Amino acid sequence: MPTTCAEYLQMHQTSWLRLQASTPSLLSYENRRLYSTWDVSYAQVERQNANSARLLRLWAYFGHEDLWFELLQKGRPGGPTWFQDLTSDVIEFNKAVRLLCDYGLVEADTSSKERGTESRGYGMHSCVHTWTTHVLNETRDDDMAQLAMVCVASYAPNSRQPRYWVVQRRMLQHVSRCLAAMALVKMPSDGETAWIANSFGHFLADQGRLAEAEPFFQRAVQHWEIALGPDHTSTLSALQALGTISSNQGRDAEARLVFERVVQGFETVFGPGNPAALGAVNGLGVVYHQMGQPAKAEAMWKRLLEESERAPSHHRLEAINNLGVMYLTQGQDAKAEAMFQRLLQGKDTEFNPDHITTFEVMNNLAIAYFRQGQIYRAEVMFGQVLRGRLTSLGPNHLSTLKAIYKLGCFYHDHGGDAKAKVMFEYVLQGREAVLGPDHPLTLEVAAMLDCLNEDQGRVAGA
Secondary structure, eight states, X not given: OOOOHHHHHHHHHHHHHHHHHHOTTOOOHHXXXXXXXXXXXXXXXXXXXXXHHHHHHHHTTSOSSOBOHHHHHTTOTTSOHXXXXXXXXXXXXXXXXXXXXXTTSOEEOOSOOOOTTSOOOEEOOHHHHHHIIIIITSSOXXXXXXXXXXXXXXXXXXXXXXXXXXXXHHHHHHHHHHHHHHTTSOOOSSHHHHHHHHHHHHHHHHTTOHHHHHHHHHHHHHHHHHHTOTTSHHHHHHHHHHHHHHHHTTOHHHHHHHHHHHHHHHHHHHOTTOGGGHHHHHHHHHHHHHTTOHHHXXXXXXXXXXXXXXXXXXXXXXXXXXXXXXXXXXTOHHHHHHHHHHHHTTSSSOOOTTSHHHHHHHHHHHHHHHHTTOHHHHHHHHHHHHHHHHHHHOTTSHHXXXXXXXXXXXXXXXXXXXXXXXXXXXHHHHHHHHXXXXXXXXXXXXXXXXXXXXXXXXXXXX
16 A cells, blocks of 8 residues: 555654664664664555565574575474465565565575575665664564574585585575574474474584584484483484584594494394494494504494495495595505595495595595605695585685695695695694694694794704
């Protein structure tokens, strides 16, 4: 319905007085004037399409950029009636968003983000988003906050999905927003809370943010133990994730106990040799290897290979790669090379050449080449690994830092100390930020940098 100029001015004056009373912390007259204008626009939107207005309120619990239909639709099954109507199809969603665009509150995202088969997103200015947070949601709406968490947790891909890192990169701001909300919202100790925490834990772990991921897995385990019991598969899977984090952070004794409990739990539920336990068996192998017990590690990985013959799984690939790494540490370089080549050629199961796990195998193969004196092949492959990880994961992911460290080691061994120093310094800064200054991987690169500086000092002195 059209609004006359007099009506609009009256609405503006009314909203202005209300905002002065409800938002005394606004710092400037300009901000108050903008907030009042948006408040008037919101009132008009609400009159024309209630779902558009509700979407704007919900948006406060997402990031302010790149909100798209498929992300919201993931939360449709358990959402309120208005939300189910809004996400029934992309036409209804676009109709609701178009009205927000007409009033200048939202605009189509024209950035070059990779979207794959997903629809384009919409965004709003950060100031408008602040207004949706502090004015439209002056009192936090826990139901809307939890709805946003369900959408994001449902959409977050796992690390076995094709090009999962592309989707994760697009979701980063929305996950960050949900993580902040989860610290404030009072959520029940039930299965849904555990599932949300578990999803966010895996997302953070995939991003290399292990210390941040750990409390989410702990929360998932606690809630699932209450809701489902200590030996339920969901509880055991979250425990396995905790074991992996402990192992990656150098807490091997702790990780071993967790993996042993998980293996025992799966075997209690499903019987010995069940594929559900393979991830924990693989984790035990890693822990034994890190604790300097190669015979026990090899036994675990060979057990995994034998059991995965009956039910192939991605853990089979991990076991072959881990065996290759162990052979490298034992100086059996040709044997290690054969394991890595076996993976890259897909002799055991389909191996996705675009998956970031491929870069881990390529990195290990480059080390095998280097150890056997195949210097040119090693350098080329190290470069491929680094470019692949920079493109897919970004410059500060742990896997990217590992690739930079390995390339730095290569240059150090071949007289390129200036290049090596730059790389070691970058890796040191990155690992300190992600893992902390006392983590074994941080200390590893710090020691390499010290050795390099000592060598350069001796040369300068001579």
